[in-house]
Amino acid sequence: MTEVMPKGSNAQLPADVAAVRVVLRWQLLPGTPDVDVSALLLTAQGRVREDADFVFYNQPRHPSGLVRHRAKARRPGEASDTLDVDLDRLPGWVDRVVLGASVGDGQDFAAVGGLQLLLFDIAGGPGAAxxxxxxxxDVRGCAALLCGELYRRSGVWKFRAIGHGYPxxxxxxxxxxxxxxxxDEEEAPVQPLLPQTGPTGPTALSAPTGPVSAGGPVSPAPQVEQLLPEPDGFRLPPQGPQFLRA
Incomplete structure (x- = not known):
């Protein structure tokens, strides 16, 4: 039987649950923005050890392989994004797994209806409650949400419903x-080109002839209509994660 949790409540997971499937589900209506689920593996100090402890759409697999982002699924009237977490195999330094949700830049969860976070026992198989x-x-004005967290107490895993918004x-x-x-790097101010005066008068400066960068907006990833095989790995950008869709 599914336990429906109010905001701020917590629940102990059954002791025989070794791995959970975290499903973020929402209504799929005209104008609904795309939604993404994410996870952060935290120490007892409430921090990641390194950037690789952040699992999201552009970094879909933790180096340990124990937290994995799956492909989105769409059905008539609803969509979902999913993470798998192998709780019983997480190393001892993992005190909490924070579960987040986000929409694209310039968008808002006010346009997302029927948003739910569900936990399933992976061993239960398809059709299990x-x-x-x-x-x-009440998630208006937020582009990201801290939905909840899986946390370990005395060797037992629990779930806390949080629902904190991040504008x-x-x-x-x-x-x-x-x-x-x-x-984002700020563009350096452009210095005006001034004529240089030589012995015989002004000399015109020619424009640079080197290659010109033609950057543009990153196109969103195409929507996936079914679950696909999990990716084999990821590459972390050297200056930190990129939050534009690949």
Whole structure:
């Protein structure tokens, strides 16, 4: 039987649950923005050890392989994004696994209806009832959410329903837990080209003839209509995670 959890509540997971499937589910209506689930593996100090402890759409697999982002699924009227977490195999330094959600830049969870976070026992197989369900309401003005957390107490895993919003988006959420977020580089001011005076009068300066960068917006990833094989790995950008869709 599924335990429906109010905001701020916590529940102990059954002792025989070795791995959970975290499913973020929402209504799929015209104008609904795309939604992404994410996870951060935290120490007892409430921080990641390194940027690789942040699992999200552009970094879909933890180096240990114990937290994995799956492909999105769409069904008539609803969509979902999923993470698998092998709880019983997580190393001892992992005190909590924070579960987040985000929408794209310039978008807001106010346009997302029926948002729910569900936990399933992976061993239960298809069709099994969820262990817990947390309905996320009143999330206007937020581009990212700290939905909840899986935390370990005396060798037992529990889930806490949080529902805290982040107007600063996924980057702000990740930064709160110690992830290095790459800042956009500011363009250097352009210095005007002035004529140089030589012995015989002004000399015109020619424009540079080197290659010109033609950067543009990153196109969103295409929507996946079914579960696909999990990726084999990922590459972490040297200056911190990129929050644009690959």
């Amino acid at each position: 969820a262990l817990t369900r947390f309905d996320l309401f 600063s988006g996924l980057g702000g959420l990740a930064q709160d837990f110690g992830v290095t977020v790459e800042e």
